[in-house]
Amino acid sequence: MATLLELDDPADPRLRDYRDLRDVELRKSLEGEEGLFLAEGEKVVRRALEAGFTARSFLMAPRWLDGLADLLDRSAAPCFVLPEALIEQVTGFHVHRGALASLHRRPLPGVDEVLDRARSVLVLEDVVDHTNVGAIFRCGAALGFDAVLLAPRCADPLYRRAVKVAMGTVFSVPWTRLPDWYDALPDLSSRGFTTVALTLADDARPVEEAVAGLDRVALVLGSEGHGLSSRWEQSADRRAVIPMAAGVDSLNVAAATAVACYVASRR
Amino acid sequence: MATLLELDDPADPRLRDYRDLRDVELRKSLEGEEGLFLAEGEKVVRRALEAGFTARSFLMAPRWLDGLADLLDRSAAPCFVLPEALIEQVTGFHVHRGALASLHRRPLPGVDEVLDRARSVLVLEDVVDHTNVGAIFRCGAALGFDAVLLAPRCADPLYRRAVKVAMGTVFSVPWTRLPDWYDALPDLSSRGFTTVALTLADDARPVEEAVAGLDRVALVLGSEGHGLSSRWEQSADRRAVIPMAAGVDSLNVAAATAVACYVASRR
Incomplete structure (x- = not known):
């Protein structure tokens, strides 16, 4: 006591x-x-x-x-x-x-353990805002995602603000840091995931089409400011976009994640 | 100068x-x-x-x-x-x-003016967090919503934090305050909108089904804490839910709005 x-x-x-x-x-x-x-x-x-x-x-x-x-x-x-x-x-x-x-804190699990039996995974590159990291965890948990992988520079999910915004889902959704930034996405592909990068790149196709019919999916999300690194954008299996109204910059990364998770949850 | x-x-x-x-x-x-x-x-x-x-x-x-x-x-x-x-x-x-x-500030426009030619509208009851109000505006703008209507107690879209999170979309998306809280939704129905309330109510159907084939849609969103008032929940034409994983409370109101706007934009 x-x-x-x-x-x-x-x-x-x-x-x-x-x-x-x-x-x-x-x-x-x-x-x-x-x-x-x-x-x-x-x-x-x-x-x-x-x-x-x-x-x-x-x-x-x-x-x-x-x-x-x-x-x-x-x-x-x-x-x-x-x-x-x-x-x-x-x-x-x-x-x-x-x-x-x-x-x-506890030691972070290995990637193998986190991905064991996972079918839908979120992969965050350099999301640096704790509020966004928390919102993304909450959203992934609500929409049936099984795991979250973080690039080395992504903000800490156990930071107080992230924990709070996530409503504690950072405790229940398995997550870890990726040991290798450069080959992170090819490594996921070799494990049987189709990596789908959310981006505004010219060759991006609508997200609904990009995830249709896939079994194991890794949705890949970039930083608030400038999005994904070109390495990650190019090394993903597919590039996907959320169709938007003309003249608006983009959705915030947490809102984009909500939409993409919803679409992927219905694939 | x-x-x-x-x-x-x-x-x-x-x-x-x-x-x-x-x-x-x-x-x-x-x-x-x-x-x-x-x-x-x-x-x-x-x-x-x-x-x-x-x-x-x-x-x-x-x-x-x-x-x-x-x-x-x-x-x-x-x-x-x-x-x-x-x-x-x-x-x-x-x-x-x-x-x-x-x-x-400028005088707020009337509801008639804001709804003129609008086909997709967001209606916020008591969203009290400026960050959420800003995020909802940005999201509505990105996903093709034409107007936003606010209940009397909804937080101010021109508050600095809301303006910033909205990336200035509060200046471009027409919005105003609803003069009458009690009959706000029946009034929208009489103007030809189908009011679709996002809720966890038992009789809510999946949002995709709730908006399918509709012409003029008003998506109705409630407070962060306890959601919609029972008056608004009951006086909406339809109640809709975003299907979620078991055991997670819910999506945050901004994330729910992102999903609902996306779904409605493709109706």
Whole structure:
């Protein structure tokens, strides 16, 4: 059972895991070095623990204790209890959904394990915005995708903002980093996937046509700013586009993923 | 031609339009009372002016002047020029894309005007998140929707964050507020639109089937938290759902809109 520790000093060193949550650079180095990630909100904390992650600690205001009592009962980690105003001083902003947990990261699985029995896969090249990464996971989970593969520079799915936007689906959808950027797509092809790159390239065909009748599909998505690298665009088996109205730049990558996942889910 | 005014005091009262951009409540009252809105980034500022909005003023660091020189040439508004560090003191955060403009709002058009010749319309009930409102506009514009109607409590499409996420499509897609919440959907039906509410209701049918073969369609979307009000859900002509994987709550409203707009664009 978690030990409840009522604290009254926001500078208490035991609260280090929860400091300055909006300072992206600080958080990246802290979370990487310590091998931790944060879950925010009762529902997301619950999903992290149910997915088998182990808590380092919890932090919440008194009114959130009841809702998480069953989880705290089953955890050996300390639960720091502070008034909301002091929590805000630690985290640097008002945590709307109250409860926070700091959890241990686990080693990432290998590509073989993630792709085992997968039929529909998302492959993200350099999606750098945590909100987009989270939205893409939520969307893939909702529309029946089995796995997500990330290029080395793609943003971290376990970053707090990504976890929150994903509504915890980053815990349930298998994912990992690709070890080799250059040959990532040919490697997927050799494993029996048809790689379909979403792009505005001239030879792209409508996405519905590009995925029609395929068995194993890997939908490939590029960065918010400039899309896919030319290497990935060219090494994909097919290039696909979502037909759009004239004069509009494009859909945002999360919206494009939603459409492409929907279309692929009905192939 | 815009007058360039080099300022060195972030407290200068002429910079009032740009103050504390992350303080949502302050911005709402300031922008409402003054009848202004902000555009951020060269591309979005350009689109606002090209759509016929009149600038009250501009604010930028020296390095952004060249890119907007043609627009400044054609405007009578003052352009305040400050070093980036001082701009950050005014706005309360680092403005990544440099240029800002404060523009005059215009009276909202009537529903008749917005719906004139429209065939595909989005109707938002209480979407309260500015990011979602912006994403929905961008998506509607990209997928050929002709107009957007907003319930009284829906978030403001001209709020800075919505404008930015929408990539300025809030300037080009006709939109207005619905004067009457209660009978909004029956009124659209009487104008010849089939109102299709996205919902998880038991009698919802797959969205593809719900829009098949329709001429004038109004896609109806509800709040992030609890979806549509029962009045709107029940007074829509049809209820539609995006088929999803078991165990996932739902798609976020922006992702659901992307899928529904795509499906409706191919009806």
